[in-house]
Amino acid sequence: MSRLYFTKDHEWLRVDGDVAVCGISDHAQHALGDIVYVELPEAGAKYAQGDQAAVVESAKAASEVYAPAGGEIVEVNGTLVNDPSLVNNAAMTDGWFFKLKLSDAGELGSLMDEAAYDAYVKSL
Amino acid sequence: MSGAEAQKVDVLERTPLYALNLELGGKMVPFAGYEMPVQFPAGIIKEHQHTREHAGLFDISHMGQILVTGVADVLAQLEKLMPGDFQELVPGEVRYSFLLNDEGGTCDDLMVTRPASPDEQNQAYIVVNASCKHGDLARLQRGLPGLKVEMLHDRALLALQGPKAAAALAHFCDAPNALKFMRAGKFNIAQMGECWISRSGYTGEDGFEISVPLATVEKFARLLLTVDGVMMIGLGARDSLRLEAGLSLYGHELTEDITPIEAGLTWAIGKRRRTAGGFVGARKIQAQLADGVQKKRVALRPEGRAVAREQTPILDTEGNTIGIVSSGTFGPSVNGPVALGFVPPAFAKVGTQVQLQIRGKNHPATIVSLPFVPHRYLRS
Incomplete structure (x- = not known):
């Protein structure tokens, strides 16, 4: 049974065991507009929570994507390289960025669940 | 993630299409002192493609419209300030040119129109960039003593661009038949008043720039948007369209530190002017033409x-x-x-x-x- 978390910086991660699939939220893709390029990390790279792990470019500007929790990259979504618009069309599913092997599941405690994130977005 | 450009909102001006831009879902951003739509719900890429395939309507009312009135040789007077060969213009012709500083750097790039009507040969109509318009007005007033140089506050400006622009505008006036590229004229459009139309633009596509009386511009924009294939387009797509067309944008390819020669715009300096000089910045321009950049x-x-x-x-x-x-x-x-x-x-x-x-x-x-x-x- 997977659990979904969000950061205040609009990343999401879906945790299943000690692996988390990460992406940017639907709110984020909508705010960015047309996404034209995604720069992904390399498999094997290690990040602490909050490190810059990827870059997403909209037609207007580049934005950093941070690792929502610490860990090692075990897989990246290569489909985004040729079809970055997938982030616009399916931010929460097929538009995922990378999979992280979590180094400390305790870090998840600092994140929001979906209801809390929805309330956070409404407050912006 | 991060990166959203937070810009301080000072007191921003609004164009007469502000309400319409909002109503159409425009995402408003500060630009050159105005609140302008960077995009509409369709998004920059769809707006861009729509303009290339159909027709895009752009609110460019933030740009400056300047009328110079005075003497029969108004074009010769303008040549003292700019390197365009304005005296070679025929009535109703438009020329792309620049205001330069003493070092040949560019203060603004602009369009100068020689009016078509025989009664208006003592006038020149100039469209300038929004961010430069107040400086341009002062520079023209200083440089043209004895001539009346006025910012036209009672006119708004639209651009209608794309392969279907001509068919769309033909519903309202004869301009698409009467004008070819870089030609201009005045056309009466029912209920809209006198519109000053040129076949020009900044997208690389066929199209028009339309100066409309302030009082009727919103009505006209709404009417244009009812025509099949016409869609409102934001500044984001305006930028990607002009960049693909290789057109310089003031503040980027042209600045006070960049001459038109360096910017690859030598073609916009008339042959006579290159030799004879006689305009602000001429010494540097002529030196670069002779010695390179x-x-x-x-x-x-x-x-x-x-x-x-x-x-x-x-x-x-x-x-x-x-x-x-x-x-x-x-x-x-x-x-x-x-x-x-x-x-x-x-x-x-x-x-x-x-x-x-x-x-x-x-x-x-x-x-x-x-x-x-x-x-x-x-x-x-």
């Missing part, structure tokens, strides 16, 4: 999809910094990144391989010829 505007086509934005360093294949990107974006019609930048002439030849340093990584790029997307002006 230190930096030259080039077009860059990066490999891959990473976008080289403004200020991206340009490196040679050995990794030495040789220049800088002045404008860069994703080109929806090219379906890839496109950029303009400045390099020494030795690196400006089409086909030269260079590198672009994006977020610390070097990406290969090639110097290519302009435009990125062929122009489709109606020249004859």
Whole structure:
């Protein structure tokens, strides 16, 4: 049974065991507009929570994507390289960025669940 | 994630289409002192493609419309301030030109129209950039003593661009029949008053710029939007359209430190003017025409999809910094990144391989010829 978390910086991660699939939220893709390029990390790279792990470019500007929790990259979504618009069309599913092997599941405690994130977005 | 550009909102001006832009879902941003729509719900890429395939309507009412009135030789007077060959203009002809500083740097780029009507041959109509308009007005007033130089506060400005622009405008007036590229005239449009129309624009497509009385512009814009194929377009797509067309944007390819020669705009300086001079900045322009330039505007086509934005360093294949990107974006019609930048002439030849340093990584790029997307002006 997977659990979904969000950061205040609009990343999401879906945790299943000690692996988390990460992406940017639907709110984020909508705010960015047309996404034209995604720069992904390399498999094997290690990040602490909050490190810059990827870059997403909209037609207007580049934005950093941070690792929502610490860990090692075990897989990246290569489909985004040729079809970055997938982030616009399916931010929460097929538009995922990378999979992280979590180094400390305790870090998840600092994140929001979906209801809390929805309330956070409404407050912006 | 981060990166949203937070801009301080001072007191911003609004164009007469502000309410319409909001109603259409425009995402308003500060631009040149105005609240302008950067995009509508369709998004920059769809708006861009729509303009290339159908017709885009642009609110460009933030731009300055200046009327110079005075004497029969008003065009000769203007030649003292600008390098355009205005005396060669026929009635109803439009010329792209510049206001230069004493060092040949560019204070603004603009369009000068010689009115078509025999009764108005003592006038010139000038459209200038929003960010420069107050400075331009002062410069023209200073440089043209004895002539009346006024900002037209009672007119708004629309651009209608794209392959269906002519058919759309033909519903309202004869301008599409009467005008070819870089020609202008005045047309009465039912219930809209007198509209000053030129066949020009900044997208590389066929199209028109339409000066409409302030009182009727919203009504006219709404009417144009009812025509099949016409859609409102924001500044985001305006920028990607002009960049693909290889057109310079003031503040990027043209600044007080960049001459038109360096910017690759020598074609806009009339042959007579190059030899005879007699305009502000002429000494530097003539020296550059004779001796060459230190930096030259080039077009860059990066490999891959990473976008080289403004200020991206340009490196040679050995990794030495040789220049800088002045404008860069994703080109929806090219379906890839496109950029303009400045390099020494030795690196400006089409086909030269260079590198672009994006977020610390070097990406290969090639110097290519302009435009990125062929122009489709109606020249004859």
